[in-house]
Amino acid sequence: xxxxxxxITVIGVGLIGGSLSIILKRKGLAGxxxxxxxxxxxxxxxxxxxxxDSFTRDVGEGVKDADFVLIATPVLKIGETVRxxxxxxxxxxxxxxxxxxxKAVIDECEPxxxxxxxxxxxxxxxGTEHSGVEAAFPDLFKGRRCILTPTDxxxxxxxxxxxxxxxxxxxxxxxxxxxxxxxxxxxxSHLPHMIAYSLVNTVGDIEKSGVDALSYSAGGFRxxxxxxSSSPEMWADICAMNSDAILKTISDFExxxxxxxxxxxxNDVEGLKQDFAxxxxxRDSLVNKAGKLAEDK
Amino acid sequence: xxxxxxxITVIGVGLIGGSLSIILKRKGLAGxxxxxxxxxxxxxxxxxxxxxDSFTRDVGEGVKDADFVLIATPVLKIGETVRxxxxxxxxxxxxxxxxxxxKAVIDECEPxxxxxxxxxxxxxxxGTEHSGVEAAFPDLFKGRRCILTPTDxxxxxxxxxxxxxxxxxxxxxxxxxxxxxxxxxxxxSHLPHMIAYSLVNTVGDIEKSGVDALSYSAGGFRxxxxxxSSSPEMWADICAMNSDAILKTISDFExxxxxxxxxxxxNDVEGLKQDFAxxxxxRDSLVNKAGKLAEDK
Numbered sequence: 001x002x003x004x005x006x007x008i009t010v011i012g013v014g015l016i017g018g019s020l021s022i023i024l025k026r027k028g029l030a031g032x033x034x035x036x037x038x039x040x041x042x043x044x045x046x047x048x049x050x051x052x053d054s055f056t057r058d059v060g061e062g063v064k065d066a067d068f069v070l071i072a073t074p075v076l077k078i079g080e081t082v083r084x085x086x087x088x089x090x091x092x093x094x095x096x097x098x099x100x101x102x103k104a105v106i107d108e109c110e111p112x113x114x115x116x117x118x119x120x121x122x123x124x125x126x127g128t129e130h131s132g133v134e135a136a137f138p139d140l141f142k143g144r145r146c147i148l149t150p151t152d153x154x155x156x157x158x159x160x161x162x163x164x165x166x167x168x169x170x171x172x173x174x175x176x177x178x179x180x181x182x183x184x185x186x187x188x189s190h191l192p193h194m195i196a197y198s199l200v201n202t203v204g205d206i207e208k209s210g211v212d213a214l215s216y217s218a219g220g221f222r223x224x225x226x227x228x229s230s231s232p233e234m235w236a237d238i239c240a241m242n243s244d245a246i247l248k249t250i251s252d253f254e255x256x257x258x259x260x261x262x263x264x265x266x267n268d269v270e271g272l273k274q275d276f277a278x279x280x281x282x283r284d285s286l287v288n289k290a291g292k293l294a295e296d297k
Numbered sequence: 298x299x300x301x302x303x304x305i306t307v308i309g310v311g312l313i314g315g316s317l318s319i320i321l322k323r324k325g326l327a328g329x330x331x332x333x334x335x336x337x338x339x340x341x342x343x344x345x346x347x348x349x350d351s352f353t354r355d356v357g358e359g360v361k362d363a364d365f366v367l368i369a370t371p372v373l374k375i376g377e378t379v380r381x382x383x384x385x386x387x388x389x390x391x392x393x394x395x396x397x398x399x400k401a402v403i404d405e406c407e408p409x410x411x412x413x414x415x416x417x418x419x420x421x422x423x424g425t426e427h428s429g430v431e432a433a434f435p436d437l438f439k440g441r442r443c444i445l446t447p448t449d450x451x452x453x454x455x456x457x458x459x460x461x462x463x464x465x466x467x468x469x470x471x472x473x474x475x476x477x478x479x480x481x482x483x484x485x486s487h488l489p490h491m492i493a494y495s496l497v498n499t500v501g502d503i504e505k506s507g508v509d510a511l512s513y514s515a516g517g518f519r520x521x522x523x524x525x526s527s528s529p530e531m532w533a534d535i536c537a538m539n540s541d542a543i544l545k546t547i548s549d550f551e552x553x554x555x556x557x558x559x560x561x562x563x564n565d566v567e568g569l570k571q572d573f574a575x576x577x578x579x580r581d582s583l584v585n586k587a588g589k590l591a592e593d594k
Contacts, residue, residue, distance in 0.1 A: 125513060125515050126515070127515070144515070145512075145513060147513070180508070183503075183508070183510075184503075184508060184510045184513050185513070187499065187500050187503050187510050188500060188510050188511065188513055188514040188515075188518050189514070189515070189517065189518065191496065191499070192496060192517065192518060192521045192522075194554070194557055195492055195496060195554070196521065196576070197557070197572065197573050197576040197577075198550060198553040198554045198557055198576075199488065199489060199492060199550060199553075200576040200579050200580050201553050201572065201575060201576045201579070202484070202488070202546070202549050202550045202553050203484050203485060203579070204575065204576070204579045205549065205553075206480075206481075206484050206549075207579075211477070211480065211481060213480075213481045213484045213485050214485065214579070214582075214583055215442075216422060216442060216444070216481050216482070216485055217485040217486070217583065218422050218423070218424075218441070218485075218486070220486070220489065220523075220524055221485050221486065221489060221583075222583060222584065223520055223521075223523060224489045224493065224520075224521060224523075224524060225489075225580050225583070226517075226520060226521075226580075227517055227521060228573075228576045228577060228579075228580040229577050229580045229581055229584070230573075230577070231577075232569075232570045232571075232572075232573035232574040232577055233570060235569070235573050236566045236567075236569035236570040236573060237566070239560075239561045239566075239569050240561075240564055240566050240569075243561050243562070243564065246561060247558060247561055247562060249499070250554060250557070250558055250561075251558075252499050252502065252503075253495060253496060253499045253554075254551065254554065256495040256496075256498050256499050256502075257491070257492070257495045257547060257550075257551065260491055260494070260495055260547070261544060261547055261548075263536075264536045264537075264540050264543060264544055264547075265540070265544060267537055267540065269533045269534070269536075269537050270533075272529075272532070272533035272536050272537075273529045273530060273533040274529075275494065275498065275529075276494050276525075276527075276529035276532050276533060277529040278498060278501065279493070279494040279495075279497040279498045279501070279525045280494075280525060280526050280527070280529055282497050282498070282500070282501045282504075282511070282525075283497050283522050283523075283525040283526045284526055285511075286511055286514065286518075286519060286522070287519065287526070
């Protein structure tokens with residue numbers, strides 16, 4: 001490893017922040033790790049579990065003297081966090097985030113970063129259904145992608161260092177334009193969540209009319225709607241921060257669905273078969289790729 | 298058990314037909330079971346595995362002298378199968394099916410059933426991703442629902458007997474109107490498939506424009522789109538046979554999605570939270586119910 005941080009500060013010691021803390025400690029890449037958060041119980045658990053060496057609820061105090069600051073708060077809080085941290089950041093410090101929307105975060109944060117401090121926007125594509133430091137584990141990022149979205153202002157050395165951090169965590173790092181990131185995530189992550197929420201609400205409407213439809217759903221429906229159990233707060237924030245890309249991808253999806261309606265209405269069984277077969281071949285290739293990826297690791 | 302069949306005929310010895318054969322044999326409820334199908338290899342496997350005692354590829358020959366006939370062919374083939382079987386069905390025989398659409402099947406089959414033969418339309422809500430007799434297993438229906446949809450013409454004794462068969466398989470039998478069945482299944486099963494196919498095709502369209510979006514999808518996307526790997530032929534048939542209910546449920550879903558777009562466009566974070574929270578609470582209650590159901594068994 002070409003890097004070592006005397007002091008690391010992790011703001012938001014949950015699943016993501018906690019897991020990266022564990023990794024950096026185990027690999028001996030951190031002198032000490034300070035956790036910053038709002039919930040005392042979670043911070044105390046982080047200390048007890050050895051995920052952080054110390055903690056504070058004050059962002060300014062937490063980031064003082066830090067060489068590397070990881071912002072792992074909910075995505076809507078990243079800007080506010082940077083605003084609080086900015087006056088206390090030391091020259092040469094690297095600040096990176098894990099927000100699942102990039103353009104809005106950059107627009108908000110980049111102007112707040114003091115001269116001599118390096119901001120590297122990032123997004124590790126990893127997670128589980130669980131949250132909080134007790135859910136953290138060192139293999140969370142292994143074999144996953146991490147997207148970094150530098151801008152014209154991003155320092156090359158800082159970018160290399162952050163790349164090294166995520167590679168140390170076992171991730172494959174991909175560098176891309178923030179808007180491209182937001183468009184891709186809108187399609188493969190944000191759109192499925194919008195669909196899952198809408199589907200469950202549709203079936204909920206039927207329930208309200210007195211038909212106990214849900215009780216006839218099988219395992220397929222439960223699997224399919226699992227992501228509708230995700231945090232409403234987090235997803236409302238993501239919608240607000242990536243609205244343009246999400247609206248576009250919903251419209252694309254609506255066109256596909258309208259096309260299906262036309263085929264059904266016309267009783268075009270051949271057309272339906274072709275439409276479904278195309279989807280099946282794409283989905284099957286995804287599983288094969290994933291299988292291959294798993295084997296490669 | 299209040300029933301015993303000297304001869305059972307299973308037409309379509311796949312996952313569903315094969316599994317029920319195994320159950321009826323093990324429970325000593327069948328004198329002999331004859332399998333009928335089109336694929337010789339599958340029928341030979343069924344014989345070799347002891348799922349059936351004999352087999353034929355001729356429907357008429359197969360149903361001769363049978364007391365109980367299970368039609369477990371693809372849903373679009375049920376009518377044709379009944380047409381072939383009709384002249385050879387013995388007086389007093391019970392014929393039942395497992396089609397996942399009920400009204401269209403009834404409209405087609407009921408007029409073909411000879412006097413003195415009893416037709417009981419049914420739909421066991423069970424299945425796996427696998428098909429063919431080699432995927433059959435005796436616990437497939439355990440703890441699952443089976444819906445029977447009798448009409449004015451259905452014989453009460455025959456209905457009781459078919460109910461007993463599915464209860465012997467471990468299912469909870471629910472009797473309801475065919476149209477109600479079709480509306481419920483459209484919402485909790487057919488609609489999710491339409492959505493999954495459309496979602497995968499939407500992401501496929503983005504891929505075509507040169508953005509390798511799929512490679513950034515995580516496990517969530519793979520789980521969510523699993524049902525898009527279902528048989529295109531089967532789902533095209535289901536669309537053709539349940540078109541009205543499916544079109545209605547797609548329209549309901551479209552309204553929900555349009556409402557979401559309005560909220561996103563208006564940056565109504567509170568409204569989005571409420572919408573998502575409603576879906577989450579419905580989805581969470583489903584999991585709790587399922588957990589409870591599993592405990593009860």
